[in-house]
Amino acid sequence: ETANTRRMRADGSQLSVTSDGSSFVGAGLDDTTVEEFEDLVFELLDPGGTGVSATTMVRALQGCAVLPSKRIAELAGETMVSSSAAAADLATFRGCVERIVEAAAAAARQSAGHRPAGKAEVLLGVLGFVRRDAAEFGEFRLAARAQALGDAINQREEYSRRQAMDERHQAEVERAREAQLEQTIAFNRTWEANMCEFEQRALEVEEELRVKHSDEVSSPPAPPRGFKCSRELLALKRSVAVLAKMGKYEEAERAKKKADRLEAIELTRMDRRQGEEAAAREARLRHIQQQQVDGLRRRVDRGRTEHKEHWRQGAERLRQSHRNSMADLCARHTLERSRAEIAIKLEIGASRARSRRRSFADAAPRVDTGQPPRPKARSP
Secondary structure, X not given: OOOEEEEEOOXXXXXXXXXXXXXXXXXXXXXXXXXXXXXXXHHHHOOOOOOEOHHHHHHHHXXXXXXXXXXXHHHXXXXXXXXXXXXXXXXXXXXXXXXXXXXXXXXXXXXXXXXOOOHHHHHXXXXXXXXXXXXXXXXXXXXXXXXXXXXXHHHHHHHHHHHHHHHHHHHHHHHHHHHHHHHHHHHXXXXXXXXXXXXXXXXXXXXXXXXXXXXXXXXXXOOOOOOOOOHHHHHHHHHHHHHHHHOOHHHHHHHHXXXXXXXXXXXXXXXXXXHHHHHHHHHHHHHHHHHHHHHHHHXXXXXXXXXXXXXXXXXXXXXXXXXXXXXXXXXXXXXXXXXXXXXXXXHXXXXXXXXXXXXXXXXXXXXXXXXXXXOOOOOO
């Protein structure tokens, strides 16, 4: 084995695991792809580069505990049979990991509320097997390297989950903003339609009032009162009749002419007075009509102002509701973000704990016979 196991990334950065497992360094560690981690895990599983036996491969994959051991053995066996190789290589290892992840995702879809396991959980289980196996045979440097690589995968998985959580939060905020924008647009459209309907109705009422006023002005006036002679005119007419009976025709003619002139003057005066009265009546009518129009316009303006005030108040309530909902959403995201660090560690730790329990569940009980244990041959 070399002192350092290195992988060159596509962007030129390096990943290295020191032989004593003291550090796992690299530029952009959180951006390391899962395929690169698979290469590193397989190198620890196959330090000699000669391939991994089927038994060791199955035992290593069963350490992930994302599926029942029997199901993992079936998937690994099918993958290795399809590869038709004497020992499992990197491609076979990747195929096994891929099939296990797909089967775990299918099982998670059938069980509501369960998060599907990813490749990180499978690789952590394999590293747990390598670490325990190396520690059992005294290869502590290999165990330390496996532990360091497991810590690096943990870091990447935690970073990925935090990033996914941040992206989900951002998507929720964007969806909330879009929903609020659509709600605001619908609210404004409703009020715009309401205002248009109000203005249309106001114009119709004003037009109806104008038609009514026009009919009132064009209606025929009341018939004028009959002509009423003055006392002087009546006296002249009586004197004309008396003079005619007395045979004083010349005096009767002069009295008649005087009566005619006086009657013409009184008729002219009566016509002028009736014209003035008609003009006064029309002026009063137009004044009353103008007052009615002004009153209608004031009521329309008051109604328009009330509508706009209701619109403004509704818009303010809607904005406050949007601010409250966004504040609640941000508070929920802040609380979730504050708990995410512990929750992610607990979830990954629980997965690794299940893996450790499974690794010791199949072990036979040891009986103290007083003799030193025989050394076991390590699996190739």
